[in-house]
Amino acid sequence: MQASETQTRRSFFRHTPLELWLGIVLTLGMVLLVLLSDVIFRGMAETMDLRARLLPPFVSFDHILGTDPLGRDVLARIAAGGKISLLVGVVSVGGAMIVGLIAGLVAGYFGGIADMILMRIADVQLAMPFMLMALTFIAIVGPGLSILILLMIVAQWVQYARLVRGLVLSLRERDFIQSARAIGVGRLRIILVHVVPNIIGPVIVLMTLNVATNILLESSLTFVGLGVDPTIPSWGGMLADGRTYVQTAWWVSVFPGFAIMFTVLGLNLLGDWLRDRLDPTREK
Secondary structure, eight states: HHHHHHHHHHHHHHOOOHHHHHHHHHHHHHHHHTTTHHHHHHTTTOOOOOTTTTTTTTTTTTTOOBBBTOBBBHHHHHHHHHHHHHHHHHHHHHHHHHHHHHHHHHHIOOOHHHHHHHHHHHHHHHOOOOHHHHHHHHHHHHHOHHHHHHHHHHHHHHHHHHHHHHHHHHHHHSSSHHHHHHHHHHHIIIIIIIHHHHHHHHHHHHHHHHHHHHHHHHHHHHHTTTTSTTSSHHHHHHHHHHHHGGTTTTTTHHHHHHHHHHHHHHHHHHHHHHHHHHHTSSSO
């Protein structure tokens, strides 16, 4: 038994693609840095030291990635800012997925008037440019973390609804669904047991891609002053703080940019692997 388990583990490591390992290292490394930021840095993200302002990277062990114009440690602020970026990405995607999944299942499986109403709402929303909707929404309600998350949920549930609807339409007339109906299985059980497991792969792939996209959106909106409060550390805010120092203190904005890039790259690589593993139609 132990020999079989050992052989299985060796086979897994041998056949696991390099892209997956890179995705795991990048994503897990950034998540651990963010989760352990309070333990590792202990308030350094907000501590100012004007005597050490704009300290270059790799010249001081106390400030490995240098300091910003107020003497705050760049690495500590990257770790603290990652909390906001990851929170926005994960929560907004989770909310959009739940709303879109329910809407797509209702529209695709039941059809009729519900399908028509939901898809017309989706068509109208898809015709609205995201940035215009964001500017209008924030101008009326005001900026803030919860507002930003709500905005992304409202903007992205349509993607999940249309994806799920298309997948359900292709499944509901399949033989195994018809067989379940013939033996009297209820609609809710059919949806939960037979439909959802067969569509969850593409949904998870879209979720990983949208987490990456929402991190970029949060950073972009915060960069132009429409996202998170500037007093809260975030990657977009750090990019905005460093834009006037690009030529004299490049590290203030370059290292937060690297954090965004590595996180997005890691999530995309994991999404590609999950698509291959969770696709029920793939060859075994």
